[in-house]
Amino acid sequence: MEKTTGENKVIVTIRETPEFEVSTHETLLSSLTEAGIMLEAICGGQGSCGKCRIRVLSGQVFDRQGNLVKPIDDGWYLACQVYPAGDLVIDNTTQAKASSKGEISDRFLDNVDLFPPIKKVLIKPVYPTLQNNYSLQEMIRQAIGGEGDISIDISALKELAQVAPKKLDELTILRSSIQILAFEAGDTLATLYGVAFDIGSTTVAGMLVDLNKGEVIAAAAETNPQAAYGADVISRIKAARAEDGLDTLTSVVRRCLNNLVAKLCTTAGISCRDIYLVTVAGNSTMEHLLMGVSPEYLTISPYVPVFNDLPHFSPSVIGLDINTGGRIILLPNIASFVGADTVAAMVGVDQDLTSKMTLLIDLGTNGEIVLGNKDKMLVCSTAAGPAFEGAQLSSGMRAANGAIDDVTITDDVYVHTIKDELARGLCGSGVIKTIAEFLKVGVITSSGRFVSNDRIALLPDNLRKRLKVQDGQKEFVLVFAKESAIGRDISITQGDIREIQLVKSSIFTGVEILIENLGIVFEEIEQILIAGAFGNNLDLDSALTIGLVPSADRGKIIPVGNAAGTGAVKAMLSVHVLERCRSIVNHAKFIELANHPGFQKRFIKNLSFPEEIL
Secondary structure, three states: OOOOOOOOEEEEEEOOOOOEEEEOOOOHHHHHHHOOOOOOOOOOOOOOOOOOEEEEEEOOEEOOOOOEOOOEOOOEEEHHHOEEOOOEEEOOOOOOOOOOOOOOOHHHOOOOOOEOOOEEEEEOOOOOOOOOOOOHHHHHHHHOOOOOOOEEOHHHHHHHHHHHHHOOOOEEEEEOOOEEEEEEEOOOOOOOEEEEEEEOOOEEEEEEEEOOOOEEEEEEEEEOHHHHHOOOHHHHHHHHHOOOHHHHHHHHHHHHHHHHHHHHHHHHOOOHHHEEEEEEEEOHHHHHHHHOOOOHHHHOOOOOOOOOOOOOEOHHHOOOOOOOOOEEEEOOOOEOOEOHHHHHHHHHOOOOOOOOOEEEEEEOOOEEEEEEOOOOEEEEEEOOOOHHHOOOOOOEOOOOOOEEEEEEEOOOEEEEEHHHOOOOEEOHHHHHHHHHHHHHHOOEOOOOOEOOHHHHOOOOHHHHOOEEEEOOEEEEEEEOHHHOOOOOOEEEEHHHHHHHHHHHHHHHHHHHHHHHHHOOOHHHOOEEEEEOHHHHHOOHHHHHHHOOOOOOOHHHEEEOOOHHHHHHHHHHHEHHHHHHHHHHHHHOEEOOHHHOOOHHHHHHHOOOOOOOOO
16 A cells, blocks of 8 residues: 555554544654654664664554555564554553753852842832823833943833833832843742753753752753654754754754743742743754754864854743743853853863863763863863763663663673663663673673683673674673563673774773873873763773773762753853853863874774773
């Protein structure tokens, strides 16, 4: 049967949830994503990762050519590869859970002066009369002390026209340093909240801040819905080139921000109208997509963004459901792939203020490295890829319930999963620990290859039986199918090890090149800060064992949680932190690794794991 040329609408029902309407011209993955149902889809809908599995209980599906598709294994399909032929009933899906981005560190908030970019002021207006005939605009200027250079936003003037006829004794003004943004009847000084967003490629985190007290009072996170269109920024940029691709990627992330605002307000028991300020930290691609600006130029020589910094703007520009008089601040980017999230991380840990020689490594879907102190800072972006989020690994997943996050290998394999649930896959910290254990017990060599058969024969029986050859490549089974939550073996393959080698070599080589360009030796680095949730959960001994970070005194290595989120909060609390962000952009030097002499040679050398096992 061929697919009809005209678009049809059909009904999809997921068992025990309300039905919703979808198009026959969109893959089920796209339709589910637009409905807010997030599946793992790290390959961006290419059909290669096999993670967006759904089970159709009733109805039929087409392929791209309009042919009916037969299921894989008892009713299973890949949602990214099929289109509904008619009404469907789908079994309960395992949705992608948001990974934690790490905690906001209070110790980095202690020294922030409370001077937010907006504030409220209570005035007692003297209304014009026939004898004292002046405009309402002049009335406001008199009430705030005659600041002749302050302007009043047109939307605020409209509010003033509505509230002035009531001739209230008190009015509350929402203002920045140069502009009046809104008027409110009576005394509303006690209500002044903001939300700091950290838009990561995998996870979007939101922190609700009481701007009067300077405190984070609630936090929430969601999977970035753009992940359905690719795990990393390059795949998102590619998806944005497709017809309606940019609009889709923009709309889903804006919806995500509104969902987080609603969650935070529910948690705190406030209205979304009580939120007046938003700061956003994201990499260059994420900020371009949020603004609906094509990021394609980032991948075209000379590889630069359309913008690095934007003026503050009203929430209506991106359809954010907060107070209409509020303002949104996008933190500035440094370069093509070193974005505002890195700037936020730097101010988050006060790297721009310290005299200590500091190495900051943000281990997320993209890897950014900063070396320096208040005197000089070098930055680079590494081609880390999303392997640490479980992408591109045969049994990989993000750090959600059921993910293996710790592994011990002795006479047998002992795994720990998040929330102690049955194993569903392997997250980044679990992968690093597993490979370190492989090196320690002799399952792999420093080259990353599984040992030869004669050396396998020397391993304990319980380990030997876990080594298999599947589809022509060796793999080591951590959890057998009958003991897993997914009914399949959870394994580390030779290809998985290679992916981690590529990531660790990229980071290690980036550190080496920054050290060389700064003109120091590694021993001069006084502290190594590991940012992100992955850094918090990372076993440092394992990271050193595989050579992910240079060998160092463990006392120098400090996990700092969600440094980017911390920076976004600090920028909301103080205009002086915002000034520091712009100063960093102007003074930090970007090093393009790909163009650096000798990068490729170093990268190949650093693929191997250290010979000496720590």
